[in-house]
Amino acid sequence: MSACEFESVEKCLESHLPEAELTEVQRILFGKETKKLDLPASAVEAASERDFELKGYRFDAVQEQLRPPRRIRVGLIQHRIVLPTDAPILDQITAMHNRIGELVEVAAMCGVNIICFQETWTMPFAFCTREKDPWTEFAESAEEGNTTRFCQELAKKYNMVVVSPILEREELHSTLWNTAVVISNSGNVLGKSRKNHIPRIGDFNESTYYMEGDTGHTVFQTQFGKIAVNICYGRHHPLNWFMYSINGAEIIFNPSATVGALSEPMWSIEARNAAIANHCFTCAINRVGTEHFKSEFTSAHHDFGHFYGSSYVAAPDGSRTPGLSRTRDGLLVVEMDLNLNRQISDKWSFKMTGRYAEYAEELTKAVRHDFKPKIVKE
Amino acid sequence: MSACEFESVEKCLESHLPEAELTEVQRILFGKETKKLDLPASAVEAASERDFELKGYRFDAVQEQLRPPRRIRVGLIQHRIVLPTDAPILDQITAMHNRIGELVEVAAMCGVNIICFQETWTMPFAFCTREKDPWTEFAESAEEGNTTRFCQELAKKYNMVVVSPILEREELHSTLWNTAVVISNSGNVLGKSRKNHIPRIGDFNESTYYMEGDTGHTVFQTQFGKIAVNICYGRHHPLNWFMYSINGAEIIFNPSATVGALSEPMWSIEARNAAIANHCFTCAINRVGTEHFKSEFTSAHHDFGHFYGSSYVAAPDGSRTPGLSRTRDGLLVVEMDLNLNRQISDKWSFKMTGRYAEYAEELTKAVRHDFKPKIVKE
Numbered sequence: 001m002s003a004c005e006f007e008s009v010e011k012c013l014e015s016h017l018p019e020a021e022l023t024e025v026q027r028i029l030f031g032k033e034t035k036k037l038d039l040p041a042s043a044v045e046a047a048s049e050r051d052f053e054l055k056g057y058r059f060d061a062v063q064e065q066l067r068p069p070r071r072i073r074v075g076l077i078q079h080r081i082v083l084p085t086d087a088p089i090l091d092q093i094t095a096m097h098n099r100i101g102e103l104v105e106v107a108a109m110c111g112v113n114i115i116c117f118q119e120t121w122t123m124p125f126a127f128c129t130r131e132k133d134p135w136t137e138f139a140e141s142a143e144e145g146n147t148t149r150f151c152q153e154l155a156k157k158y159n160m161v162v163v164s165p166i167l168e169r170e171e172l173h174s175t176l177w178n179t180a181v182v183i184s185n186s187g188n189v190l191g192k193s194r195k196n197h198i199p200r201i202g203d204f205n206e207s208t209y210y211m212e213g214d215t216g217h218t219v220f221q222t223q224f225g226k227i228a229v230n231i232c233y234g235r236h237h238p239l240n241w242f243m244y245s246i247n248g249a250e251i252i253f254n255p256s257a258t259v260g261a262l263s264e265p266m267w268s269i270e271a272r273n274a275a276i277a278n279h280c281f282t283c284a285i286n287r288v289g290t291e292h293f294k295s296e297f298t299s300a301h302h303d304f305g306h307f308y309g310s311s312y313v314a315a316p317d318g319s320r321t322p323g324l325s326r327t328r329d330g331l332l333v334v335e336m337d338l339n340l341n342r343q344i345s346d347k348w349s350f351k352m353t354g355r356y357a358e359y360a361e362e363l364t365k366a367v368r369h370d371f372k373p374k375i376v377k378e
Numbered sequence: 379m380s381a382c383e384f385e386s387v388e389k390c391l392e393s394h395l396p397e398a399e400l401t402e403v404q405r406i407l408f409g410k411e412t413k414k415l416d417l418p419a420s421a422v423e424a425a426s427e428r429d430f431e432l433k434g435y436r437f438d439a440v441q442e443q444l445r446p447p448r449r450i451r452v453g454l455i456q457h458r459i460v461l462p463t464d465a466p467i468l469d470q471i472t473a474m475h476n477r478i479g480e481l482v483e484v485a486a487m488c489g490v491n492i493i494c495f496q497e498t499w500t501m502p503f504a505f506c507t508r509e510k511d512p513w514t515e516f517a518e519s520a521e522e523g524n525t526t527r528f529c530q531e532l533a534k535k536y537n538m539v540v541v542s543p544i545l546e547r548e549e550l551h552s553t554l555w556n557t558a559v560v561i562s563n564s565g566n567v568l569g570k571s572r573k574n575h576i577p578r579i580g581d582f583n584e585s586t587y588y589m590e591g592d593t594g595h596t597v598f599q600t601q602f603g604k605i606a607v608n609i610c611y612g613r614h615h616p617l618n619w620f621m622y623s624i625n626g627a628e629i630i631f632n633p634s635a636t637v638g639a640l641s642e643p644m645w646s647i648e649a650r651n652a653a654i655a656n657h658c659f660t661c662a663i664n665r666v667g668t669e670h671f672k673s674e675f676t677s678a679h680h681d682f683g684h685f686y687g688s689s690y691v692a693a694p695d696g697s698r699t700p701g702l703s704r705t706r707d708g709l710l711v712v713e714m715d716l717n718l719n720r721q722i723s724d725k726w727s728f729k730m731t732g733r734y735a736e737y738a739e740e741l742t743k744a745v746r747h748d749f750k751p752k753i754v755k756e
Contacts, residue, residue, distance in 0.1 A: 006402040013403070016394050024384040025391070029407070031643035184756050191754045197731045212733060217740065221755040236728055238616035238655050239737045246744045247751040262725075265409035265696040266654050273651035276644050277616050318644040347640075350614055353575045355590060359617045360741040362595065366624045367735040373625040376569045377599040378562050 031319030053330035061337035075112035080289035128203035139169035156187035195231035245278035259305035409697030431708035439715035453490035458667035506581035517547035534565035573609035623656035637683035
């Protein structure tokens with residue numbers, strides 16, 4: 001079986017394990033069961049017609065006496081590129097807009113309040129090529145680009161917060177950025193969050209195109225909760241998740257584009273660890289499929305490898321939803337009661353037992369070039 | 379099936395999944411395969427006679443041109459208490475010494491260079507009771523206690539570094555600590571590492587007994603590599619792992635005592651995430667079994683729940699060994715080539731892309747009581 005064909009761990013376990021053992025395995029691997037959401041038949045039908053996977057799950061919280069539940073629904077979209085990478089750029093963008101439009105409409109039917117797309121969703125993940133031409137032409141203004149305008153329409157039409165990760169061009173300074181635009185359900189651009197950590201690994205030297213973000217750890221207060229966006233490679237950096245949480249994030253989205261044997265076993269670990277460590281929800285989104293490029297690049301490749309999808313949501317109690325498939329476009333709808341964050345925080349108290357003042361001191365010392373590590377020898 | 383009886387996820391998958399699918403599931407869940415170690419027949423036989431599980435695995439690294447391999451073997455021991463919790467204290471300690479002696483002897487037969495025991499290994503994990511009497515009598519001097527002397531003998535006899543987590547009494551200041559004593563293979567006490575983060579959760583309010591450690595993030599340079607000890611609850615704190623790594627740790631041990639539905643799904647995530655994020659090896663050790671206490675404590679319990687064992691080792695490339703069982707005493711022998719740390723670091727470069735100077739500044743601001751979080755509103 002090729003790694004590209006294998007659909008998902010979760011489905012495989014369900015097909016082969018006896019029920020009692022399946023329950024134990026799921027409990028240990030995935031935590032407290034996330035119940036399936038009842039989604040409208042019309043949405044299920046539309047997803048089937050439009051050829052994408054639709055899954056829905058629910059994280060519950062205890063009913064408190066003084067606070068009403070804060071139940072909201074997030075949507076995660078993973079998708080292939082629509083046209084070949086050598087199609088005219090405007091055609092590629094338009095095709096992607098249309099495809100996303102189809103998925104977001106179904107998200108709206110499912111009552112989604114906040115939707116997030118994958119990293120640089122309007123384009124192939126061409127940064128492996130090291131070519132600037134034509135890929136930088138995909139870059140758009142975060143505030144006034146066509147893609148932002150398209151997302152503003154979606155936001156207003158469906159009363160939905162839209163997180164739209166794009167390749168950003170900042171005309172003023174002639175700079176490119178890897179940026180998530182956050183659009184309020186009113187249709188206004190609430191702000192943007194730039195990718196903080198830039199990979200230099202294998203074919204992924206993205207600093208050929210854009211540098212480390214300068215927007216810090218901004219959190220966006222939306223009508224449906226406080227959200228933040230930790231783009232792709234930032235998921236490997238626990239401090240990045242942490243600092244979004246310290247700024248108040250209740251849900252941290254992680255729009256990504258990732259492939260390969262080294263990355264895939266980490267995928268189910270990192271966002272989930274962040275949800276646990278920071279008493280918040282995390283949403284990991286990866287693109288799907290293999291993208292072929294005309295020119296051969298490093299190591300005699302015409303493609304990057306298989307983007308393995310597997311988008312999922314993790315909760316502060318260590319539980320997680322099953323992932324979307326490794327092979328198909330998909331929409332994951334997840335209902336969460338945001339009260340769970342404080343409930344788990346009150347139980348585990350990582351923020352109170354964190355001794356952050358001491359880490360601030362230690363880290364301040366450690367980043368000096370003349371730092372002396374604390375090593376004891378015989 | 380009761381949660382106490384279920385032996386392990388890994389064994390269950392091996393029993394039920396067809397081979398091709400098992401390979402894919404293992405790859406995605408556990409990363410690159412860890413090969414089984416050939417252990418001496420005499421060791422296998424001794425383990426069987428002494429009624430404990432013995433497993434061995436190997437993490438390989440690429441052969442470099444300029445550095446020879448740095449292959450070493452670590453041993454992780456998980457065990458039940460030997461006598462009932464109301465047996466005379468000295469008898470309990472002696473029985474535990476004897477049991478550990480049996481396991482360490484087998485570790486020596488397997489060529490183990492560094493061994494680590496579970497948290498407060500000489501005693502039941504009685505901190506749930508909130509009683510001081512008689513439990514604080516288990517506390518010993520880290521430098522001169524009987525348990526340290528016992529471990530020094532083992533270290534000399536087997537030319538083995540011994541990490542011995544105990545309840546420490548510091549006579550001078552009349553304080554108790556949760557402390558790992560690190561003993562060189564020469565038999566000398568190299569130093570100690572105190573538990574940095576103290577849980578206050580459910581029955582686990584350990585600050586009834588001891589407070590946050592004052593030994594910071596000490597790393598111990600041994601003949602077999604630079605090691606550190608992150609005790610139990612510290613595994614929930616990514617900054618704790620991180621700071622040991624920043625001080626140079628190549629292997630971080632996490633001796634623990636943990637139970638329960640909230641903890642178990644996190645167990646396989648946290649130490650493994652730390653290995654990934656910090657480009658190092660991590661060794662997670664948990665005790666086994668249910669410990670009964672005579673007096674009823676909080677919530678009408680006479681026990682804490684089932685300590686689910688499942689000790690394992692994780693590598694910087696995201697791979698991990700299978701765990702020891704959830705139900706039996708065990709010794710996990712793991713060979714690792716420490717060159718893998720730098721190889722993965724050179725590949726992924728998390729330390730270079732970490733932007734730590736900026737986090738030091740942000741964290742320094744964030745710990746002030748008048749910190750203003752960066753929240754954008756419409």
